[in-house]
Amino acid sequence: MLDIVLIGINHKTAPIELRECLAFSEEDMLNAFSVFKNNPVIMELMLFSTCNRVELLMTTPNPDKAIQTAKQYLSDSKQMALKQFENSLYIHQGDDAIRHIFRVASSLDSLIVGEPQILGQIKDAYRRATSQKTSGVILNRLLHKTFFIAKRVRHETGIGDHAVSISYAAIELAKKIFGSLEGKEILLIGAGEMAELAVENLIRNRSGNIFVANRTFENALKLADKFKGQAIRFEEISGAIERVDIIISSTGAKDLIIHQDQVKKILRKRKNRPLFFIDIAVPRDIDPEINRLSNAYVYDIDDLKGVIEENIEDRKREAVKAERMIDEAVIKFRQWHENLDIVPTIIDLRKKLDTIAQNEVKKTFKSLHHVSESDYQAIYRMTHAIINKILHDPTLFLKQNGYHGLNSASIDFTRKLFRLDEE
Amino acid sequence: MNFINSVIIFFYLMGTATYLFFMFIQKKSWEKTGQYFLTAGFVIHTTALVYGFISSGHIPARNLHETLSVAGWAVVCAFLILQYWFNLKILGIYAAPLASLIMVVSFLVPKTSVHDPEIFKSFWLFLHILFIFLGEASFALACGVGVLYLLQERAIKSKRRGFFFHRLPSLDLLDTIGYVCILAGFTLMTIGLITGFVYAKTIWGKFWSADPKEIWSIITWLLYAALLHGRLMIGWRGKRSAVMAIIGFAVILFTFLGVNFLLEGHHEAFTRW
Numbered sequence: 001m002l003d004i005v006l007i008g009i010n011h012k013t014a015p016i017e018l019r020e021c022l023a024f025s026e027e028d029m030l031n032a033f034s035v036f037k038n039n040p041v042i043m044e045l046m047l048f049s050t051c052n053r054v055e056l057l058m059t060t061p062n063p064d065k066a067i068q069t070a071k072q073y074l075s076d077s078k079q080m081a082l083k084q085f086e087n088s089l090y091i092h093q094g095d096d097a098i099r100h101i102f103r104v105a106s107s108l109d110s111l112i113v114g115e116p117q118i119l120g121q122i123k124d125a126y127r128r129a130t131s132q133k134t135s136g137v138i139l140n141r142l143l144h145k146t147f148f149i150a151k152r153v154r155h156e157t158g159i160g161d162h163a164v165s166i167s168y169a170a171i172e173l174a175k176k177i178f179g180s181l182e183g184k185e186i187l188l189i190g191a192g193e194m195a196e197l198a199v200e201n202l203i204r205n206r207s208g209n210i211f212v213a214n215r216t217f218e219n220a221l222k223l224a225d226k227f228k229g230q231a232i233r234f235e236e237i238s239g240a241i242e243r244v245d246i247i248i249s250s251t252g253a254k255d256l257i258i259h260q261d262q263v264k265k266i267l268r269k270r271k272n273r274p275l276f277f278i279d280i281a282v283p284r285d286i287d288p289e290i291n292r293l294s295n296a297y298v299y300d301i302d303d304l305k306g307v308i309e310e311n312i313e314d315r316k317r318e319a320v321k322a323e324r325m326i327d328e329a330v331i332k333f334r335q336w337h338e339n340l341d342i343v344p345t346i347i348d349l350r351k352k353l354d355t356i357a358q359n360e361v362k363k364t365f366k367s368l369h370h371v372s373e374s375d376y377q378a379i380y381r382m383t384h385a386i387i388n389k390i391l392h393d394p395t396l397f398l399k400q401n402g403y404h405g406l407n408s409a410s411i412d413f414t415r416k417l418f419r420l421d422e423e
Numbered sequence: 424m425n426f427i428n429s430v431i432i433f434f435y436l437m438g439t440a441t442y443l444f445f446m447f448i449q450k451k452s453w454e455k456t457g458q459y460f461l462t463a464g465f466v467i468h469t470t471a472l473v474y475g476f477i478s479s480g481h482i483p484a485r486n487l488h489e490t491l492s493v494a495g496w497a498v499v500c501a502f503l504i505l506q507y508w509f510n511l512k513i514l515g516i517y518a519a520p521l522a523s524l525i526m527v528v529s530f531l532v533p534k535t536s537v538h539d540p541e542i543f544k545s546f547w548l549f550l551h552i553l554f555i556f557l558g559e560a561s562f563a564l565a566c567g568v569g570v571l572y573l574l575q576e577r578a579i580k581s582k583r584r585g586f587f588f589h590r591l592p593s594l595d596l597l598d599t600i601g602y603v604c605i606l607a608g609f610t611l612m613t614i615g616l617i618t619g620f621v622y623a624k625t626i627w628g629k630f631w632s633a634d635p636k637e638i639w640s641i642i643t644w645l646l647y648a649a650l651l652h653g654r655l656m657i658g659w660r661g662k663r664s665a666v667m668a669i670i671g672f673a674v675i676l677f678t679f680l681g682v683n684f685l686l687e688g689h690h691e692a693f694t695r696w
Contacts, residue, residue, distance in 0.1 A: 162589070176579060179593035271658025274594065291580060295661045303582045310584065 001341045002043055002138055002408055003063045006097040007070050007089060008055030011111050014088035022078055022085060024049035033132040035073065041065045044136040046143070048125035050118070052111055057101060059138045059408075063093055098142065098333050102326045105150040107159065114159040114315045119150050137412040138340070142333065149329045156325070158318040162311035167198040169307045170278045170299065171205060174246055177276050177297055181205040185244040189213045189237065190251030191223055195280050198248050199227055211240050215251070241266050241275065248278045249285040260289040263296055278304075336421060342398050345411050348420040350391065357383040427471045428492075428530055434464030435499070435523040442515040446590060454512045461519055465499045472496060482549045491529035493552065494679075497560035498522045501604075505564060509600050513591060517567035547622035554615030559675055561608030562647070565601050566672035569665035572597040576662055598660055601668055609647045616640060639678040646671050 009022060024032065029047050036042045044059040060066035071089070075082040092100045103109045105122050126143045129135040135143070154160050163169040171181070178184055185208045188199055199210065210229030214220035217233055224231035232240055241247060241263070251257065258277070267275065272295045279286040279300040291298040299307075339345065361380055365371060371379075398410060415421055438460035445453035472493065475483035483489045502518035505511060571591055578588040591597070619640075620630040631637065650667045653659035659667070 173579065176575070176588065176593050177595065179595040268658075272660050273658070274661065294663065297579055299582070306582060307584070 001338075002059040002061055003093060004057070004059055004097045004138065004142065004337070005063050005066055006055060006057045006092045006100055007067060008053060009085065009088045009090070010053035010055075010109065012109075013090055014085070018085055018088055019051070019054065021080060022054045022074060023051075024054060028077065029128060030132070031077070032073065033129075033134050037132075037134065039069065041069055044129075044139045045134040046125055046129040046139055048122060050121050053104070053109075055104075057097070057139065057142075059136065067091055095330055095334055098337075099326060099330045101142065101146050102149050102329055103323075105146045106153040106322055106326065107150075108153075108319050108322055108326075112164055113312070113319055114161075114164070116154070116160055119147070119154075122150075123147065137408045138337065141336065141412075145329060145333055149326060153322040153325055157321045159315055159322055161318070162314055164308050164311050164315070166194055166280070166301070166304050166308065167201050169304045169311070170198050170248075171201050173297075173299060173307070174202070174276055175205075177274055178245065181207050181246075183208040184246055185209045185211070186229075187211045187213065187237070187240050187244040187247045188223065188227075188229075189247065189249040189257065189285065190253075190281065191219060192250035192280060195248050195250035196223070196226075198278065198280070202246065203227065207246070209244075211244060213237050213240065215253075238262060238266065242269050245274070246276045246278065247286070248280065250280040251285050253281070253285060254283060256287050257285040258287060258290070260287045260293065263287075263290050264293060267293060267295060280304075339415065339421065340408055340411050342407070342411065345414055345420065346391075346395055346398065349394075349414065349418055350387070352418060352420065353387045353391070354384075357387060427467065428526070431464050431468045431471065432523065432526045432530060434460050434467065435495075435519060435526055438464065438515070439519040439523050442519050446513065446516050449590065454515070457515050457519065458506070458512075461499055461515070461522075462503065464522075465496070465503060468492075468496050468499065481545075482552050484552050486534060487532045488529050488534045490552075491525050491532070493556050494559065495522045495525035495529060497556040498525065498563055501557060501560040501564050501607075505600065505604070509596070509603075511568075511592065511596070511600055513571065514564065514567055514600075517570070518564065521563060521567070545622055545625060547618050547625060550618040551615055551622050554611045554618060556615075558608045558611030558613075558615050559679065561604045561611060562668070562672050562675055565604035565608060565668040568597055568601040568604060569668035572601060572665040573662065576665075594661070598664065601664060602654065602660075605647060605650060605664075605668060605671075609644075609651060612644060612647070616644060636678065636682050639674075639682050643671065643674050643678055646674060 009019060011019070014022075024047060029049070032047055033045065036045050041062055042058045042060055046057040048055050048057075056070050058066055058070065071082055071086070074080075074085070100109070101122075105119050107114050107116065107118050110118055122143075126135065126139075129139065163172045174181055174184075181202060182205070184202075186199060186202055188195060188210065191214065203210070210224070210227045211232050212220045212224040212227065212229050213232050213234055213236065214223070215234055217231065220231035220233075223229075237258070241258070247258070249257065263275065274295045274297070277286045277290060277296070277298040279298060282301060284300055286298055286300070288298055288300065290296050339348070358380075361376075361383060365376060394414070398407065398414065438457050441453050441457035441460060445457055472483060475489075482493075484493050498518060499522045502514065502522075506514065572594060574587045575591040575594055575597060578584045578591075579594070623632065624630050646667075650659065650664065650671065654664060
C-alpha cells in the first residue's frame with residue numbers, strides 16, 4: 001500500500017530568507033517532475049510553492065526512503081547543504097499529511113487565517129501535476145477531497161467573513177453606512193499606497209465620480225488620470241465635500257485639514273445626506289469631532305486597525321469549527337485509503353457477491369415449496385462455488401499486479417466497478 | 424373563539440422564538456421558519472376576523488379585546504408586506520413579539536360588548552377602522568426600524584460595533600424603510616381619519632365633535648406631517664428621523680390607550696372595558 005507523505009517549510013518554520021532560497025520557479029518545478037517521474041520510490045508527486053510555503057506531497061511504498069530522496073533533491077537542486085534547512089522542514093505522514101493539506105487549502109495554516117488565495121494556488125499546483133501526469137489515484141482523490149473540504153469550510157464557517165485589511169475594512173464600513181456603493185462619489189485628498197488601494201477597491205464596487213485633491217496640483221492631475229477621475233485644487237475641497245459621499249484623506253499635513261464647523265455647514269447644504277471620512281493620515285487630517293455630527297462618520301487609521309483586530313479574532317473562533325470539519329474529512333479519507341489494499345478489496349468483493357447470491361437463492365426458494373432443506377444446502381453450496389470460480393482470475397490479477405502494492409489504480413478501478421464504497 | 428385565539432397566539436409566539444434564535448445564530452433556516460410561523464398565524468387570524476365579520480355583520484372591533492386583535496393583525500400584515508418588499512428579515516425580532524404581546528393582552532381583557540350594535544353596521548366604519556389600524560401598524564414598524572437605526576448608528580459611531588453591527592443592515596436601508604413606513608402610515612391614517620369624519624357625520628350628524636381621541640389623532644397626524652415635511656424640505660433624516668418615529672409611536676400609543684382610560688369621549692365605549 002502506498003503511504004502519503006508531505007514534506008515542506010512554511011512561514012511558521014522558516015524566515016523569508018530561507019523560503020526564498022527554497023522556492024520553486026515554474027522551470028524548477030518542471031525539472032523536479034522530470035527527475036521524479038522515473039523514481040521507483042516516489043509514485044505520485046505534487047509540488048507547491050508560494051511566498052509563504054514550499055511543499056512536496058508524495059505517495060510512496062517506502063516513506064523513509066522517499067523523505068530522504070526529497071531532502072536530497074532539495075539540497076542538490078537549490079545548492080544548499082541539507083544542514084542549513086533541515087531543521088525548518090516539517091514532515092507529515094498518513095493522517096497528518098492528509099490533515100495538513102486540508103488545513104492549508106482551507107486557509108487555516110495561512111499567515112492571515114481565512115485568506116482566499118491559497119485555494120487557487122493549490123488548484124494551480126494540482127493542475128501542473130496532472131499535466132505532467134505525476135498525480136495518480138491517491139493524489140487525485142486527495143486533492144478533490146481537499147477542494148471539497150476547503151469550499152465547505154468557506155461556506156459553512158465565517159472564516160473568510162469580514163475584512164482583515166485596512167482598505168477592505170473601510171469598504172465594509174462604507175457598505176454599512178450607504179448600503180450599496182454604486183454611484184457613490186469619492187474625494188481623495190493627498191496620496192499614498194493605502195489610500196489608493198482603498199480607492200481601487202471602491203471602484204471595484206462600482207463607485208461613481210472620483211475627485212483628487214493635492215497641495216501640488218500636478219500630483220493631483222497624475223492621480224486623477226490613474227483613476228480616470230477629476231483633479232481639483234486644494235482650495236476647492238469644501239465645495240467637493242458638498243457633493244461627494246466618501247472622503248479618503250492621506251496627506252502629510254501637520255494640522256487638521258477639515259474641521260467640524262466646516263462640515264456642519266456642508267451637511268446642512270447637502271440636506272444631511274451621510275458623509276463618511278476615512279482618515280489614513282498620521283498625524284490626522286480630519287477633525288475627530290466630526291464624528292459627533294449626525295450623519296457624518298469618521299474613522300481614522302487606529303479605528304480601522306481596531307476593526308481588523310476584532311475581525312481576526314472572529315476568524316480564529318470560526319477556525320475551531322473548521323478544524324472539526326477537517327477531522328471528519330480526514331477520517332473518511334483514511335477509510336478509503338486503507339481499503340485501497342488488496343485484502344480488504346477482495347473481502348469486500350466476495351461479501352458483495354455472496355450477499356447477492358444469498359438473496360437471490362432465498363427469493364427463488366420462496367416460490368419453490370417442494371424443495372427440501374438438503375436441496376437448499378446443495379444449491380447454496382453451488383452458488384458459492386460459482387462465486388469462487390468467477391473471482392479466481394480477478395483475484396490473481398490483483399495479487400500479481402500488486403507487486404509491493406503499486407496497483408492502486410486497478411484496486412481503485414475494481415472498487416468503482418463493483419461499487420464497493422458506498423457514498 | 425378562545426381556542427382560535429390561543430392558536431394564533433401560539434403561532435406568533437413560535438415566530439418570536441424562532442426570530443430570536445435567528446438573531447443569535449444567523450442561520451437562514453431560522454428566519455424562514457419564523458416567517459412561516461407568522462404567515463400561518465396571520466392566515467388563521469385573517470380567517471377568524473373574516474368569520475367574525477360575516478357572523479356579526481360588522482367589523483369585529485366593539486371592545487378593547489377585539490380592537491387589540493385587529494391591531495395585532497395589522498402589525499403582522501404590515502410586517503409581512505414590508506419584509507416581502509425590502510427583505511428586512513431582522514425586523515421580525517420586533518414585529519413578532521409586538522404582535523404576540525398585543526394578542527396576549529387582547530386575550531386577557533374582558534370581552535363585554537357595547538350595547539348598541541346598530542351603529543357598527545356602516546361601510547364607513549369598516550374603512551375607518553381598517554385604514555387607521557393599518558396606518559398605526561406602519562407607524563409601529565417605523566418605530567421598530569428607528570430603534571434598529573439607532574442601534575446600528577451607535578455601533579458605527581462608537582467604533583466598537585459589537586453584537587448588532589453585522590446583524591443589522593446598512594443605515595441607508597434602515598433610513599429608507601423607516602421613511603417608507605412613515606409615508607405609508609401617513610397615507611393610510613389620512614384616509615382613516617377622513618372616513619372616520621364621514622362616519623361621524625352619518626352617526627352623530629357632525630364631522631367634528633372635539634372628542635379627545637379626535638384631538639389627539641389630529642395631533643399625531645400633524646406630528647407625522649411635520650416629520651415628512653422636515654425630511655423633504657430640510658433633510659431630516661438619519662438619527663433625527665429615527666427618534667421622531669419613536670416619539671410618534673409613543674404619541675400613538677397614548678392616543679390609542681391613554682386617551683381611552685384617562686379622558687372621556689365617544690370612542691370610549693368600544694375601547695374601554
